Amino acid sequence: MPFGARPHDAARGIAVRQELLMPKSSGILAALCLVGAALSVAPAVQAQEAARSASLAPGTKVYDQDGQEIGQIVKVEGDKIAIAVNGSGLVVSKSAFLMTKKGPALKAPKAKIFAVLKEAEADAAAVEGALKPGAEVRSADGAAVLGKVKAMAPQGAVLTTRDGNITMPRAAFFLSDKGLAVKVTKEQFVAGVRAARAQKKAAEQSR
Known part of the structure; x- marks a missing residue:
């Protein structure tokens, strides 16, 4: 103390x-x-x-968040899973799944999944209808005309631009308020075209 x-x-x-x-x-x-x-x-x-x-293997049935069957897995590639749904296709990442007693399920109700697919199919059909030779192609914001569709190819559409021709996949296109457009800005598009042409030229010179 x-x-x-x-x-x-x-x-x-x-x-x-x-x-x-x-x-x-x-x-x-x-x-x-x-x-x-x-x-x-x-x-x-x-x-x-x-x-x-x-559990995410080809042939496995897939359900919605409420346990209703929506389709089955047809392909697995890395983190991406391709699912056959109602006569159409859907690609999602592995993180989109829940593991339930029935099996793998997507984190959404069946009605919403089908609605998204229907909208995507409608958009794809509209783009396909607009991808015609002579059609102007704009930047994502619609502000700039990047080129015109020259011809269709198995890989997509061949565009004529100021820097030469370039082939772009169908998935790169969408319909904007101003018409057919690609999902990149003018700057990104020009840089991509020039890089592709430079790569092609280098490959030809190395032969």
């Missing part, structure tokens, strides 16, 4: 010292608990991911 201190003062001093020590020891214990939890959760997460990947 410190000189001159009353018994209850000494007791109070001990209590204060204990309170000062508690946060430090509690922090260490909390940190150890968090580390332990992380170590125990990591294998569980890895096991879930492994189980998900194993």
Whole structure:
């Protein structure tokens, strides 16, 4: 007991010292608990991911979030899963799935999935109708005319531009308010055309 201190003062001093020590020891214990939890959760997460990947195989039925069957997996390529749905196709990433008792399910109701597919099919049909020789092609914002469709090819459409011809896949096109357009800006398009031509020229010179 410190000189001159009353018994209850000494007791109070001990209590204060204990309170000062508690946060430090509690922090260490909390940190150890968090580390332990992380170590125990990591294998569980890895096991879930492994189980998900194993279940996402061609031929596997796919359901919506409510357990209704919507189609089946037809192809797996890396993180992308191709699903045959109602006579059409849908490509999603593995993270789009939930694992249910029935099997893999998409995180959306059947009606919404079908509505999205129907809209995509309508957009694709509209683009296909607009991809005709002579059609102007604009930038994504519609502000610039990048070129014209010269001809159709198995890979997509051949465009005539100021920097030469370039073939672009059908998926690169969409219909804007101003007509047929590609999903890039004018600057991105010009840079892409020049890079493609430079690559082609380098390949020809190396022969």
